[in-house]
Amino acid sequence: MKVTRREVLKTVAAASALAAIGVPLTTVVKAADNEPDEWVKSVCRFCGTGCGVMVGIKDGKCVTVKGDPNNHNAGFLCLKGALMPPIVYSKDRVTQPYIRKKGKLEPASWDEAMGLVASKFKAAIKDHGPQSVAYYGSGQALTEETYLASKIWKAGLGSNNVEGNPRLCMASAVGGYVTTFGKDEPCGSYSDIDAATCFFIIGSNMSECHPILFKRVAARKQANPNVKVIVVDPRKTNTARIADEHVSFKPGTDLAILNSMAYVIIQEEMDGQRFHNKYVTFMTNDKKKVDFDAYMKFLEDYTPEKVEELSGVPADQIRRIAIMFAESSGAMSFWCMGLNQRIRGVWANNLVSNLHLLTGQIGKPGATPFSLTGQPNACGGVRDTGGLCHLLPAGRLIKKPEHRAQLEKQWGLEPGTIAPKPGLHTIALWNAFSEAKVKAVFVLCTNPAHSLPNANIYLEGMKRDDNFMVLSEPFMDALTVKYADVLLPAAFWCEKRGTYGCSERRYSLLMKSVEPMGECKSDFDILMDFARRMDVDPKVIPFKTVDDVWNEWREVSSITPYNFMGITRARMEKESGILWPCPTEDHPGTKIRYVRGEDPNIPKDYKNKYHFYGKKDGRAVIWLRPYKGAAEEPDAEYPMVLTTGRVIDHWHTGTMTMKVPELRRSFPKAYVEVNIDDAKKAGIKNGDDVLLETRRDKMVFQAKVSDVCRPGLVFVPWYDVNLLINKLTLNAFDAGSKQPEYKICAIRIKKV
Numbered sequence: 248m249k250v251t252r253r254e255v256l257k258t259v260a261a262a263s264a265l266a267a268i269g270v271p272l273t274t275v276v277k278a279a280d281n282e283p284d285e286w287v288k289s290v291c292r293f294c295g296t297g298c299g300v301m302v303g304i305k306d307g308k309c310v311t312v313k314g315d316p317n318n319h320n321a322g323f324l325c326l327k328g329a330l331m332p333p334i335v336y337s338k339d340r341v342t343q344p345y346i347r348k349k350g351k352l353e354p355a356s357w358d359e360a361m362g363l364v365a366s367k368f369k370a371a372i373k374d375h376g377p378q379s380v381a382y383y384g385s386g387q388a389l390t391e392e393t394y395l396a397s398k399i400w401k402a403g404l405g406s407n408n409v410e411g412n413p414r415l416c417m418a419s420a421v422g423g424y425v426t427t428f429g430k431d432e433p434c435g436s437y438s439d440i441d442a443a444t445c446f447f448i449i450g451s452n453m454s455e456c457h458p459i460l461f462k463r464v465a466a467r468k469q470a471n472p473n474v475k476v477i478v479v480d481p482r483k484t485n486t487a488r489i490a491d492e493h494v495s496f497k498p499g500t501d502l503a504i505l506n507s508m509a510y511v512i513i514q515e516e517m518d519g520q521r522f523h524n525k526y527v528t529f530m531t532n533d534k535k536k537v538d539f540d541a542y543m544k545f546l547e548d549y550t551p552e553k554v555e556e557l558s559g560v561p562a563d564q565i566r567r568i569a570i571m572f573a574e575s576s577g578a579m580s581f582w583c584m585g586l587n588q589r590i591r592g593v594w595a596n597n598l599v600s601n602l603h604l605l606t607g608q609i610g611k612p613g614a615t616p617f618s619l620t621g622q623p624n625a626c627g628g629v630r631d632t633g634g635l636c637h638l639l640p641a642g643r644l645i646k647k648p649e650h651r652a653q654l655e656k657q658w659g660l661e662p663g664t665i666a667p668k669p670g671l672h673t674i675a676l677w678n679a680f681s682e683a684k685v686k687a688v689f690v691l692c693t694n695p696a697h698s699l700p701n702a703n704i705y706l707e708g709m710k711r712d713d714n715f716m717v718l719s720e721p722f723m724d725a726l727t728v729k730y731a732d733v734l735l736p737a738a739f740w741c742e743k744r745g746t747y748g749c750s751e752r753r754y755s756l757l758m759k760s761v762e763p764m765g766e767c768k769s770d771f772d773i774l775m776d777f778a779r780r781m782d783v784d785p786k787v788i789p790f791k792t793v794d795d796v797w798n799e800w801r802e803v804s805s806i807t808p809y810n811f812m813g814i815t816r817a818r819m820e821k822e823s824g825i826l827w828p829c830p831t832e833d834h835p836g837t838k839i840r841y842v843r844g845e846d847p848n849i850p851k852d853y854k855n856k857y858h859f860y861g862k863k864d865g866r867a868v869i870w871l872r873p874y875k876g877a878a879e880e881p882d883a884e885y886p887m888v889l890t891t892g893r894v895i896d897h898w899h900t901g902t903m904t905m906k907v908p909e910l911r912r913s914f915p916k917a918y919v920e921v922n923i924d925d926a927k928k929a930g931i932k933n934g935d936d937v938l939l940e941t942r943r944d945k946m947v948f949q950a951k952v953s954d955v956c957r958p959g960l961v962f963v964p965w966y967d968v969n970l971l972i973n974k975l976t977l978n979a980f981d982a983g984s985k986q987p988e989y990k991i992c993a994i995r996i997k998k999v
């Protein structure tokens with residue numbers, strides 16, 4: 248059946264709402280009105296769900312996409328994914344290099360632009376040492392690009408100032424997994440959704456932020472009415488609307504709720520004693536091992552009655568959800584920014600895993616803690632390959648001499664090449680850049696002017712004349728372009744080849760399907776050019792193609808529990824995603840970690856069923872993490888709480904999705920969501936202009952009055968560059984993960 252463009256658009260507009268409640272989007276997928284000559288395998292450019300797509304090519308141009316039926320998304324895409332092609336050909340594409348002269352970006356040749364970049368970086372290193380230069384990358388860059396950049400900086404330039412936007416979105420999840428299990432990344436996989444009988448969703452609006460996964464959750468519930476859904480969120484989101492229990496709580500008190508659930512589970516004798524006796528260590532905040540009795544004593548501060556007072560959640564509801572979780576045959580937890588973007592983000596992550604370890608709800612189909620990732624390659628590109636200031640590839644740490652030595656040997660470099668001190672984490676890095684202590688930064692595939700919290704500080708810093716920022720970016724209207732000293736035209740998505748690794752440890756190949764526009768180059772080519780001009784030792788960059796980088800990464804991972812050796816390029820071209828660890832070419836990939844017979848890191852003759860090999864004693868940790876409030880609690884002056892987040896039709900800074908007319912029309916402008924009771928008290932009506940004011944800045948938004956936010960809470964989506972809510976957010980960060988607390992700050996509102 249041939250479908251007209253008008254019909255597509257009608258379908259698309261309607262499907263926006265449907266996607267939120269998990270209605271299949273095959274109509275959108277079928278609706279290509281431009282029959283392609285060829286379909287090329289790739290991955291969606293947006294969220295960490297990592298849906299496989301097939302890119303339709305006609306006359307050398309990307310004309311349409313459809314879901315890859317062989318990838319985990321089984322052919323489904325949400326609207327954002329289905330509407331990617333027009334973004335490629337946006338009039339806002341950067342198609343040639345620019346150099347800022349007298350405040351204005353002027354066209355330049357590649358040689359002029361890269362020559363200037365190299366001279367600035369060389370001068371900074373000569374005058375101020377290698378710690379005065381930095382790389383700031385992205386969970387949207389390809390795995391090979393991040394691996395290469397990290398290697399150039401750490402092994403080639405002697406600087407560990409390698410950071411990226413995943414620090415802003417996933418660092419607390421990394422901290423949570425590493426402290427609990429000794430290794431990063433989820434234990435389970437998406438296929439657990441099809442076996443779970445209880446979904447515990449906390450700090451995630453999955454229906455809007457990971458719609459295709461939410462569709463799978465909703466389908467599971469629809470097919471089996473006994474499947475329970477618990478949603479813990481101070482907003483009554485679309486996700487909460489399918490919940491059996493929606494737990495609305497005072498923002499910031501979720502740590503107490505999680506401890507209270509553990510208290511109830513033990514009181515009801517629903518803990519899995521055989522499991523935690525054998526496989527778990529109980530540990531206090533100051534890393535002292537304690538016994539189960541000490542844990543029970545610690546939890547006495549979290550009786551449901553005490554926590555009701557603190558959190559506003561009825562004690563009976565805490566009991567109900569704890570029992571629901573413990574008695575299910577398979578409990579699967581999902582969380583995302585609601586837990587991660589917090590000053591106690593690592594603790595919040597630990598407390599979710601505690602519930603699984605306490606009940607033994609782990610390592611069997613349908614039972615697993617599972618963090619959701621915001622970006623398509625934050626896991627694969629940045630976490631796994633070590634693209635942060637304290638990491639080396641495959642979970643190794645810069646501060647550990649044996650890890651540095653191991654990697655130097657694998658890279659064929661002199662011992663001592665890698666500097667022993669971790670570099671600056673994201674907030675410290677941008678503070679240092681704003682003070683011109685870091686002199687030169689290379690920003691690639693991300694938009695920090697829009698995404699950093701408490702943005703005014705950093706926008707001022709980016710304006711300085713005594714520091715230098717080069718930006719590799721596909722779009723002219725990304726806010727960071729306004730501040731770049733050199734702008735490089737980056738090839739976009741289907742114009743280059745490489746790998747994305749999504750939330751479930753699945754790596755899929757994005758095949759190049761069209762030639763880059765204008766003078767655009769892939770970030771692989773840009774980084775290699777930069778490294779050569781910086782006179783980086785050729786031994787550090789022995790790569791001719793992006794596939795050479797992938798093959799080196801496989802080798803580097805092979806002596807670690809990551810082990811990608813079996814994920815060859817030939818396999819990736821044929822298959823639609825493979826989950827690591829995958830040690831050999833005939834290995835199918837690993838869906839369940841830490842379980843004998845499932846995880847290839849556990850010897851077959853190992854005598855126990857579970858082995859948390861990330862910990863020396865093979866035991867995972869249940870942490871005694873106390874409740875602590877937010878960095879900035881509401882008070883008499885600023886009596887409400889501001890939280891920020893995403894909407895279904897826009898992705899992150901909106902640079903891409905605002906280019907799609909259908910998506911822009913559905914959410915043209917950011918707004919403030921106000922609870923009906925709060926609105927009544929303040930005399931605010933739907934559509935009124937409302938002044939939002941925090942200790943950092945103030946701004947006017949149009950009100951959307953509804954029952955979504957609980958009283959005392961307001962929500963603003965952060966995609967809108969013209970209403971930059973990050974001027975109001977807070978840059979306080981978690982002491983362990985260094986991830987900022989975007990989710991909670993004190994605010995006051997009034998009708999303008």
Ligand code: SF4
Nearest residue numbers: 291293294298325328
């Ligand atoms: S759910 Fe995420 S990865 Fe999948 S199509 Fe939508 S935006 Fe893309």
